[in-house]
Amino acid sequence: MRSAVITANLAKGKAIRLASEVLAFLERAGVDVALEDCLARELRRPELGVRLEEARADFLIVIGGDGTVLRACLRLSDNRPLVLAVNAGGRGFLTTVEADEAIRALEACLSGSYSVEERMRVSAYVDGERLPDALNEVCLTCRVPAKLFRARVYKGGQLIMALEGDGLIIATPTGSTAYSLSCGGPVVDPGLRCLLLTPICPIRPRWPLVLPPDAEVRVEVLRAREPVAVVDGQVVFDLAVGSVVRARASDQPLRFVVLEPRFYEKLAGRW
Numbered sequence: 001m002r003s004a005v006i007t008a009n010l011a012k013g014k015a016i017r018l019a020s021e022v023l024a025f026l027e028r029a030g031v032d033v034a035l036e037d038c039l040a041r042e043l044r045r046p047e048l049g050v051r052l053e054e055a056r057a058d059f060l061i062v063i064g065g066d067g068t069v070l071r072a073c074l075r076l077s078d079n080r081p082l083v084l085a086v087n088a089g090g091r092g093f094l095t096t097v098e099a100d101e102a103i104r105a106l107e108a109c110l111s112g113s114y115s116v117e118e119r120m121r122v123s124a125y126v127d128g129e130r131l132p133d134a135l136n137e138v139c140l141t142c143r144v145p146a147k148l149f150r151a152r153v154y155k156g157g158q159l160i161m162a163l164e165g166d167g168l169i170i171a172t173p174t175g176s177t178a179y180s181l182s183c184g185g186p187v188v189d190p191g192l193r194c195l196l197l198t199p200i201c202p203i204r205p206r207w208p209l210v211l212p213p214d215a216e217v218r219v220e221v222l223r224a225r226e227p228v229a230v231v232d233g234q235v236v237f238d239l240a241v242g243s244v245v246r247a248r249a250s251d252q253p254l255r256f257v258v259l260e261p262r263f264y265e266k267l268a269g270r271w
Contacts, residue, residue, distance in 0.1 A: 141200060169199075
């Protein structure tokens with residue numbers, strides 16, 4: 001680790017305090033450190049402030065919960081930095097290190113004695129315009145709750161689903177434990193590469209589908225009131241009746257630093 005940028009959930013005092021400790025540790029170790037601009041102001045170190053979109057570092061250190069991880073990863077300009085996600089929230093399914101392990105994880109990063117988990121993302125296009133790559137999911141639905149979303153879904157050129165319901169989730173294995181799971185989708189090991197299609201409250205039975213990573217999904221919006229595409233629950237893009245959404249596995253996965261795998265431990269112990 002020669003350079004790092006730190007971001008944190010400013011709504012959590014625990015995350016801010018931990019960010020201060022991490023900054024002090026890295027500065028003592030001689031690492032070139034930057035802070036997301038809002039965190040830099042909070043810690044009264046404005047000279048270290050940088051926008052995440054413009055950050056160029058070996059490591060992105062995210063301190064918070066799942067929402068903080070998703071927000072930060074959506075703002076990366078590329079997939080170059082390794083992501084060290086420290087849990088200072090509750091569920092923490094996307095985080096790989098607990099708060100009391102943060103310094104030990106940093107020591108591992110400095111010495112190179114850590115493992116890396118690669119997480120697939122989804123690339124989606126709306127009428128040819130590319131959306132930010134999603135770590136969890138792209139959700140197609142209506143801006144107005146409980147309004148009918150009707151669409152045809154294709155794998156390549158083959159019709160695989162005629163959907164009437166609240167919408168459709170196009171998820172990654174990482175996102176299988178998020179909104180997709182709440183809608184009846186399967187839990188998928190995050191080490192796999194595949195696309196999940198999970199209908200949201202369909203009028204007629206429509207089963208979730210797991211597609212191979214080389215599949216291209218095409219969704220034609222037939223009827224909807226104020227249809228939207230929501231990326232990782234963070235960014236909303238307007239659609240229209242007649243819009244075509246294409247999705248596939250991104251060629252830019254993210255890489256997370258891990259001390260030890262804990263996916264199944266969290267799955268078994270937290271629900």
